[in-house]
Amino acid sequence: MLQTATIAEELDFHSEAYKDAYSRINAIVIEGEDEAHDNYVRLSGMLPESQEELIKLSKMELKHKKGFEACAKNLSVTADLPFAKEFFSPLHQNFQVAAAANQTVTCLLIQSLIIECFAIAAYNIYIPVADAFARKITEGVVKDEYLHLNFGEQWLNANFAAAKAELQEANKQNLPIVWKMLNQVAADAKVLGMEKEALIEDFMIAYGEALSNIGFSTGEIMRMSAYGLVGA
Amino acid sequence: MFGLIGHLTSLEHAKTVAKDLGYPEYADQGLDFWCSAPPQTVDTITVTSATGQVIEGYYVESCFLPEMLATRRIKAAIRKILNAMAHAQKQGIHITALGGFSSIIFEEFDLSKHRQVRNVELDFERFTTGNTHTAYIICQQVEQGAQQLGIDLHQSKVAIIGATGDIGSAVCRWLQAKTNVSELLLVARNQERLQNLQAELGGGQIMEMTEALAEADVVVWVASMPKGMEIEASKLKQPCLLIDGGYPKNLGSKLSHPNIHVMNGGIVEHSLDIDWKIMSIVNMDVPARQLFACFAESMILEFEKWHTNFSWGRNQITVDKMEQIGQASLKHGFRPLLSLVAN
Numbered sequence: 001m002l003q004t005a006t007i008a009e010e011l012d013f014h015s016e017a018y019k020d021a022y023s024r025i026n027a028i029v030i031e032g033e034d035e036a037h038d039n040y041v042r043l044s045g046m047l048p049e050s051q052e053e054l055i056k057l058s059k060m061e062l063k064h065k066k067g068f069e070a071c072a073k074n075l076s077v078t079a080d081l082p083f084a085k086e087f088f089s090p091l092h093q094n095f096q097v098a099a100a101a102n103q104t105v106t107c108l109l110i111q112s113l114i115i116e117c118f119a120i121a122a123y124n125i126y127i128p129v130a131d132a133f134a135r136k137i138t139e140g141v142v143k144d145e146y147l148h149l150n151f152g153e154q155w156l157n158a159n160f161a162a163a164k165a166e167l168q169e170a171n172k173q174n175l176p177i178v179w180k181m182l183n184q185v186a187a188d189a190k191v192l193g194m195e196k197e198a199l200i201e202d203f204m205i206a207y208g209e210a211l212s213n214i215g216f217s218t219g220e221i222m223r224m225s226a227y228g229l230v231g232a
Numbered sequence: 233m234f235g236l237i238g239h240l241t242s243l244e245h246a247k248t249v250a251k252d253l254g255y256p257e258y259a260d261q262g263l264d265f266w267c268s269a270p271p272q273t274v275d276t277i278t279v280t281s282a283t284g285q286v287i288e289g290y291y292v293e294s295c296f297l298p299e300m301l302a303t304r305r306i307k308a309a310i311r312k313i314l315n316a317m318a319h320a321q322k323q324g325i326h327i328t329a330l331g332g333f334s335s336i337i338f339e340e341f342d343l344s345k346h347r348q349v350r351n352v353e354l355d356f357e358r359f360t361t362g363n364t365h366t367a368y369i370i371c372q373q374v375e376q377g378a379q380q381l382g383i384d385l386h387q388s389k390v391a392i393i394g395a396t397g398d399i400g401s402a403v404c405r406w407l408q409a410k411t412n413v414s415e416l417l418l419v420a421r422n423q424e425r426l427q428n429l430q431a432e433l434g435g436g437q438i439m440e441m442t443e444a445l446a447e448a449d450v451v452v453w454v455a456s457m458p459k460g461m462e463i464e465a466s467k468l469k470q471p472c473l474l475i476d477g478g479y480p481k482n483l484g485s486k487l488s489h490p491n492i493h494v495m496n497g498g499i500v501e502h503s504l505d506i507d508w509k510i511m512s513i514v515n516m517d518v519p520a521r522q523l524f525a526c527f528a529e530s531m532i533l534e535f536e537k538w539h540t541n542f543s544w545g546r547n548q549i550t551v552d553k554m555e556q557i558g559q560a561s562l563k564h565g566f567r568p569l570l571s572l573v574a575n
Binding site for chain 1: 254255257258261264267268269270271272273274307308319322350351449512520
């Protein structure tokens, strides 16, 4: 958001260093959108009353995935998908375990809150430093992601009393994984002009707002959104 | 609904406050953590005017710390202010004051260029620096404080340290137009701005700081420095009245001399208790009654329903606007703090 146009101008989108870092960041985005698609399909089975909407959301994620594949092609980069699969595996695993146990609240926290907020933060920080082609695509995607976040917020808000304890527990299990994921890609993100502290801040803003909309108090939000950050 | 965007005075202070408020995740963290921390609404406030009118507001902690400027983490500092403003706007606040370093950062780094903050387009009409009220209150402190100490302004020189700043230049304009001060001593770093100010005022003497401090009967300190300043009692004229308009206010503790009278500048007292907890955190002597004049400006604007950026842009403060906010300030029960910092 605040990295100015001057910084964007300094980036050489066609340098080997940029393309090398891009191969991993872009792969994460493609894999993330793909997993999001699968997760929403899975959730649609768990929440029959919202099935139609969840299928709609899942289709949007596939559209996003195609958009980001085009971004890689535009820069002649091959996405490092094995790296991305490995990168997502702890969160993926936690989602699968929760889904198998029919823990809808935990599944929503992982997909609709954590992954969506992570995507929103990353896309917002990326947009000002993106190449012109990717910027246009990412601007379209980020608008959709707010809608996805909104689905999770509304459902969890409507079921807040019953969901609160499970949300807090799921937060403890999953947020530290997010910080680790962020550390893993901090160096690559920096090559793309995205700073780790700005990514963390934007994530905490999006996540904090979501928790607030769901019904948590300021104190609870401060504790939950910073959980596990230190020592990650 | 009014808002206040504030911040703590140092990393050390932030750690203590986080601990006291029961946020262990925020306590004992280094500067890196605060550079990543998001803005939070940490207090809700109810204020009753001397007229009986009641208004509500929010206190937004930006998580900015002065160390970010001292260590040149400018991007972090800028993010803190813009994110806090976006946060305030999202809460639907009509008018929000940018307290402490917030307005200085906004001006210094020309943040008006950054209107779009994620999915929020900042509406600058909803924000005020609060500097018109601060300048007005400092002028009242000069006039009433001098009288209280038996200093006759007609026979006195008043030094303005930071004369070309937004508050400093407004104080100069007021003192020149509304008082019979014998001479204004203008001190600032930028010579060109100083000469422009002198031309605008049609008077005042441009001076080096040490020279001015040795001659001044009243010193108005409104320079903004992240680390505060070093000043020795022996370099000052005695007796003298020193209005400390800096942030944090530390001149009182540094200058211990019976003939040097220090007043905390730009602070007001309200005639009724304000229901909030935040002023005890920023170390006000009487937390329920005392507050920064810039914060009081957003309360006054809310009381008067002047939902506009009353103080905005650099060096735009006129004597007329100072009079206008001054009258409203009195009407709603705010008074300049006139007690001296104990030696």
